[in-house]
Amino acid sequence: MANKQQNFNTGIKDFDFWLSEVEALLASEDYGKDLASVNNLLKKHQLLEADISAHEDRLKDLNSQADSLMTSSAFDTSQVKDKRETINGRFQRIKSMAAARRAKLNESHRLHQFFRDMDDEESWIKEKKLLVSSEDYGRDLTGVQNLRKKHKRLEAELAAHEPAIQGVLDTGKKLSDDNTIGKEEIQQRLAQFVDHWKELKQLAAARGQRLEESLEYQQFVANVEEEEAWINEKMTLVASEDYGDTLAAIQGLLKKHEAFETDFTVHKDRVNDVCANGEDLIKKNNHHVENITAKMKGLKGKVSDLEKAAAQRKAKLDENSA
Numbered sequence: 001m002a003n004k005q006q007n008f009n010t011g012i013k014d015f016d017f018w019l020s021e022v023e024a025l026l027a028s029e030d031y032g033k034d035l036a037s038v039n040n041l042l043k044k045h046q047l048l049e050a051d052i053s054a055h056e057d058r059l060k061d062l063n064s065q066a067d068s069l070m071t072s073s074a075f076d077t078s079q080v081k082d083k084r085e086t087i088n089g090r091f092q093r094i095k096s097m098a099a100a101r102r103a104k105l106n107e108s109h110r111l112h113q114f115f116r117d118m119d120d121e122e123s124w125i126k127e128k129k130l131l132v133s134s135e136d137y138g139r140d141l142t143g144v145q146n147l148r149k150k151h152k153r154l155e156a157e158l159a160a161h162e163p164a165i166q167g168v169l170d171t172g173k174k175l176s177d178d179n180t181i182g183k184e185e186i187q188q189r190l191a192q193f194v195d196h197w198k199e200l201k202q203l204a205a206a207r208g209q210r211l212e213e214s215l216e217y218q219q220f221v222a223n224v225e226e227e228e229a230w231i232n233e234k235m236t237l238v239a240s241e242d243y244g245d246t247l248a249a250i251q252g253l254l255k256k257h258e259a260f261e262t263d264f265t266v267h268k269d270r271v272n273d274v275c276a277n278g279e280d281l282i283k284k285n286n287h288h289v290e291n292i293t294a295k296m297k298g299l300k301g302k303v304s305d306l307e308k309a310a311a312q313r314k315a316k317l318d319e320n321s322a
Contacts, residue, residue, distance in 0.1 A: 005080075008065045010053065012083050013063060017088050018055065022048065028099040031181070035116050038109045045105055049098055059091055108233070111182050114171050118189060121168050125196050126156065132203040139215040139221055144214045151204075151211055158204060165197055216281055217288040223274045224295050229287035231302045232269055238309045243320040249322045257314060264310065271303055 025048060032038030066084040070077045131154060138144030172190045176183055235258065244250035277298045282289055 004065070008062070008069055008080070008082075011062050011065065012087060015055070015058065015087055019087070019094065022052065022094050023090075025098070026094060026101055031104050032112060035109075035112040038105065038112050039129060042105050042109060045098075045102060049102070052094060052098055052314060054086060055091070059088070075128060084121075089226060096131065107178075108181065110171075111175060111186070113188070114168070114175055115187070117168050117171070118193060122193065122196065125148075125200050128158070129196075129200050129203060132200065132207045135271075137210050138218065140163070141215075141218040144211065144218045148211050151208055155204060155208065158201065168193070211290070213281075217286055217292065220274065220277055220281060220292065221295065223270075223277070224299050225269060227271050227274060227299060228302060231306050233239045234264070235306055235309060238306065238313045240313070243316050247321075249315065254317050254321065257310075261310065261314075264306070268303065271299060273301065 030041065032085050040268050051310065066080050069080050136147065138147045169190065172193075176186045176190070242253070244253045275296050278292045281292055286292065
């Protein structure tokens with residue numbers, strides 16, 4: 001019997017020592033500083049939980065030893081009873097401490113996972129911001145059309161990304177409402193995040209608008225250049241010094257000149273349309289206003305030069321004919 005009691009006391013002593021070690025570990029206030037350290041602590045905690053449940057059997061064994069000692073009246077059973085109650089009480093306490101620590105670690109994991117997701121989204125936003133902050137709106141019609149295609153793809157990407165952004169916001173709001181650790185930091189980061197996302201969308205809209213304006217401007221430029229090319233070609237024609245040296249030749253030249261004048265009337269209408277389009281773009285506040293004004297001025301100047309040169313040639317031909 002004495003041997004039994006000695007075994008029991010030794011068992012209690014070992015268990016007591018183990019309990020003190022576990023209590024010290026569970027009292028830790030360290031819940032991790034980032035995702036990696038939280039994951040590490042969770043792994044450690046899992047091992048500790050496994051150790052606790054492995055000790056359940058050890059405790060059962062000690063309890064049945066205590067039962068058998070207490071049926072014998074050979075010695076002080078109240079001492080056995082006290083030891084047994086203390087040890088069972090402490091074991092229950094570490095079980096609830098372990099559960100509480102696991103809950104805290106899970107919470108910390110959610111928080112740091114949220115910060116990691118937010119960092120990922122922030123760097124995605126930053127990368128897109130660089131693209132939409134570009135000042136390149138194309139140097140010609142093809143250039144603008146290509147940039148517009150690219151921008152449409154980017155806009156589609158932003159729209160497709162909206163749910164991911166919303167997901168991070170919802171998680172953040174939930175974490176903040178659950179009154180977790182780091183509540184202030186969450187709210188601060190969320191506010192900043194919302195601003196960055198808004199800013200990206202505004203920049204994208206502004207760039208889209210600028211590209212539309214550039215497209216209209218480049219179409220206008222293409223039309224101006226087309227008219228100018230026609231005018232330049234006719235300038236060489238009316239600058240000709242050939243006024244005919246026979247009546248037939250002169251009449252042929254007059255006929256040609258008449259055909260040119262009919263053609264010129266059509267082109268003057270076209271020039272008016274091009275300029276009306278230019279005026280429209282100016283009214284709409286197109287960001288190429290100065291260039292538009294200059295190009296219209298240049299085009300109108302060329303028209304009046306051609307008119308003067310044509311009138312002079314007509315006078316010379318009439319004079320020669322007479």
